[in-house]
Amino acid sequence: MTKGKRLQILLLVVALTLFASSVTVSAEKIVLRVAHAWESTFVDVQKEFDKKFMEKYPHIEIRLENFAWENILEKLQTQAAAGTLPDVFYVHCSWAQQFIRQGMLMPLNSYIEATPDFNMDDMFPVGLTPYWSNGTIYALPYDAGPMALYYNKDMFDEAGLPYPTDDWVLDDLLDNAKKLTKDLNGDGRVDQWGISGTLTHETINAPVLAGFGAQLVNDDETECLVTTPEAIEAFKWWIALDTEHKVAPSPAQVTAIVEPFTFGRVGMTFGGSWMMERWLRFGTFDADVAHVPAGPAGRYTTVAGSGYGIAATTKNAEAAWLYLSEYLSEEGVKFMWGRTGRGSPSRLSAWPDFIKAWEGKNVRVFEEMLGYGLFQRPISPAAPQVSTIVNREIELMQLGRKSVEEGLQQIKQEVDAVLAEYNR
CATH class of the missing domain: 3.40.190.10 (Periplasmic binding protein-like II)
Incomplete structure (x- = not known):
C-alpha cells in the first residue's frame, strides 16, 4: 500500500470519526490555532468562514489569531523559535523559502494526493511557484496578484x-x-x-x-x-x-x-x-x-501573492489539513475572496464571482495577466x-x-x- 493510499484511508477515518453519530457531544475537541494578517474590516468574513467550518466539523474548534501585517513575520519567527507556532498560518510569498529552510512548514504533497476533491488544476501555476522546494510543496496560495x-x-x-x-x-x-x-x-x-x-x-x-x-x-x-x-x-x-x-x-x-x-x-x-x-x-x-x-x-x-501553510510542529496534522483543504478549496476561495472581491483569487473558478464584485471596473485584466505573469x-x-x-x-x-x-x-x-x- 502506498503512502498516499494509507494517508487517504487515515483522512477518511478521521472524517468518519468526526461525523459518526456514535461520537457524543462531550467528546474532547481538537483545537486548531489559525493565524492571519487581515485588516480589521475583513476579520468578520474570516469569522463567518470559521463558523461554517465548525458547524460542519463540530469536533474541531478554530481559534483565530490575527496580527497586523507589519508584525506577523516577527511574531511567527518568535513562535517558531519557542515551538509555539499556530497549526495553520499565513505565509507571504516572499517569506516562503525562508520558512521552508527554517523547517517551519509541513510538506503537503501526500495530503494533496490523498484528497482527490482538492483540485490543484484549478489553481494558477504561477501562484504556486514560491511554495515549491525540490519537488515538494509546503504552502498553498489564496491569491496570486x-x-x-x-x-x-x-x-x-x-x-x-x-x-x-x-x-x-x-x-x-x-x-x-x-x-x-x-x-x-x-x-x-x-x-x-x-x-x-x-x-x-x-x-x-x-x-x-x-x-x-x-x-x-x-x-x-x-x-x-x-x-x-x-x-x-x-x-x-x-x-x-x-x-x-x-x-x-x-x-x-x-x-x-x-x-x-x-x-x-x-x-x-x-x-x-x-x-x-x-x-x-x-x-x-x-x-x-x-x-x-x-x-x-x-x-x-x-x-506576487500570499498563502497558508501548516506548522511542521503541529500535533493535529490531519485536522489542520482538513481545515486548509476546505479553506483553499474551490468553494472556500469563492467564499473568502471571490464574492468579496478581495485580493486576486488563486483559483480560476473564483474569478466570475470576483469580477462581479468589481462590476464597472476592468478587473478581468488581472485574471488574464495570470496567463503571462x-x-x-x-x-x-x-x-x-x-x-x-x-x-x-x-x-x-x-x-x-x-x-x-x-x-x-x-x-x-x-x-x-x-x-x-x-x-x-
Whole structure:
C-alpha cells in the first residue's frame, strides 16, 4: 500500500470519526490555532468562514489569531523559535523559502494526493511557484496578484485622451505620459506627471526586463543577468522616462508627495491587485486598470501573492489539513475572496464571482495577466538583500549620478555575491 493510499484511508477515518453519530457531544475537541494578517474590516468574513467550518466539523474548534501585517513575520519567527507556532498560518510569498529552510512548514504533497476533491488544476501555476522546494510543496496560495497599469480616468478625460487598451505597447505608454505631463499653474515647473512607479523591486523582473527579453537572475538563482545587452537596453528605456523625457517625478519629488498616484499627481502607475481597494474603491478620483504595455520581446508582468501553510510542529496534522483543504478549496476561495472581491483569487473558478464584485471596473485584466505573469525573483531568502541593492542603484541612475552601465555592473557584482552566499 502506498503512502498516499494509507494517508487517504487515515483522512477518511478521521472524517468518519468526526461525523459518526456514535461520537457524543462531550467528546474532547481538537483545537486548531489559525493565524492571519487581515485588516480589521475583513476579520468578520474570516469569522463567518470559521463558523461554517465548525458547524460542519463540530469536533474541531478554530481559534483565530490575527496580527497586523507589519508584525506577523516577527511574531511567527518568535513562535517558531519557542515551538509555539499556530497549526495553520499565513505565509507571504516572499517569506516562503525562508520558512521552508527554517523547517517551519509541513510538506503537503501526500495530503494533496490523498484528497482527490482538492483540485490543484484549478489553481494558477504561477501562484504556486514560491511554495515549491525540490519537488515538494509546503504552502498553498489564496491569491496570486499581478502588477497592472492603473490610470486616472479623470486625468485622461481632461486631456482628451482615450483610455489604455489591451494592445498598448511601450511607445503608447510614453506618448500618453508625455501628453499628461504638465505645468498646471504656469510657474515653469512640472506639477503633474504622466507616470510613476515604473522602477521598483516589484516591476524589475516584469515588465521592465522581461519585456525586452532579459532577466534579473537566472532560473536557478545562481547568477545576476543585468549586464546582458537586452537588460542594458531595457534599463536605458525605463530610466529615460525620468532623465530624458521627464514624464515621471524624481525620487525626491516622490518622497515629498509620498504617493503621487494616490494624490492625483500622476496619470498612470504600476501596482499590484492588492492596490485595488485603495485606488479603485476608495480613491478621490475615478480610476481603472489595464494590461501592462508590451515590450519588444512581448507582454509580461510580475506576480506576487500570499498563502497558508501548516506548522511542521503541529500535533493535529490531519485536522489542520482538513481545515486548509476546505479553506483553499474551490468553494472556500469563492467564499473568502471571490464574492468579496478581495485580493486576486488563486483559483480560476473564483474569478466570475470576483469580477462581479468589481462590476464597472476592468478587473478581468488581472485574471488574464495570470496567463503571462512571471513570479517575482529571486524567490529565495536572498530577495530582500537583492531588492535593497537594485533600488539603491536605480535611484543613482535616475539621478544621473551613475550611467546605466555603471549601475548595472554594480548590481551584478553585489547580487552575484549575495546569491553565492545563499547557494553555499
